[in-house]
Amino acid sequence: MHRIQVVILSTLVQAGLLTLVPPSVAADSGAQQHYAEWAIHNNGITAPLDGLTGDPERGRQLVIDRRKGNCLACHRMPIEGEDFQGNLGPPLAGVATRLSGAGIRLRIVDQRQVNPGTVMPGYYRDPARFHRVPEKFSGKTYFTAQEVEDVVAYLNTLKQEAGNEK
Numbered sequence: 509m510h511r512i513q514v515v516i517l518s519t520l521v522q523a524g525l526l527t528l529v530p531p532s533v534a535a536d537s538g539a540q541q542h543y544a545e546w547a548i549h550n551n552g553i554t555a556p557l558d559g560l561t562g563d564p565e566r567g568r569q570l571v572i573d574r575r576k577g578n579c580l581a582c583h584r585m586p587i588e589g590e591d592f593q594g595n596l597g598p599p600l601a602g603v604a605t606r607l608s609g610a611g612i613r614l615r616i617v618d619q620r621q622v623n624p625g626t627v628m629p630g631y632y633r634d635p636a637r638f639h640r641v642p643e644k645f646s647g648k649t650y651f652t653a654q655e656v657e658d659v660v661a662y663l664n665t666l667k668q669e670a671g672n673e674k
């Protein structure tokens with residue numbers, strides 16, 4: 509292929525006008541999961557995804573689960589008995605005093621909206637717009653809408669800074 513064709517092709521892919529996923533595959537996987545639209549207001553997502561209510565205890569399990577949230581790979585959290593907590597991201601103890609629930613929701617849904625260069629994965633980005641993901645995530649978000657709300661509910665309980673326990 510000529511260089512100019514390669515440039516045009518990659519421009520189309522970047523613009524989302526051309527997908528490298530065969531249409532049949534995209535249609536099938538897109539149908540597997542319902543995707544709830546979200547919108548940003550004042551640096552946050554005010555409305556719970558799909559109007560769902562989160563459960564903090566389930567959220568706590570999700571952030572620990574190395575095959576699900578895997579948040580501890582990058583963040584320290586006030587969770588006893590969990591060794592090997594990472595420090596790529598800021599510690600999340602006291603996060604609920606720094607951020608509103610809406611701000612926390614936006615960071616879990618798509619931290620890139622806050623910082624385009626972040627290494628934090630977007631746990632609820634529109635799957636129709638992102639094709640270059642491992643096959644098992646094709647057409648899906650990393651978290652379901654319910655899981656996002658569960659994790660938001662858990663983080664909303666983290667009101668104490670580390671080393672400042674009651």
Ligand code: HEC
Pocket residue numbers: 571577578579580581582583596597598603606607612615616619622623625626627628629631659663
């Ligand atoms: C690959 C590393 C990585 C993973 C995995 C990760 N994060 Fe992050 N996170 C970061 C980094 C780095 C930041 C700092 C902000 C930035 O990069 O824009 C951040 C920022 C945040 C913030 C904002 C904190 C603040 O004080 O402003 C929250 C909340 C957060 N992450 C929650 C989570 C949760 C919950 C999970 C798991 C569901 C998670 N993160 C998974 C790297 C990660």
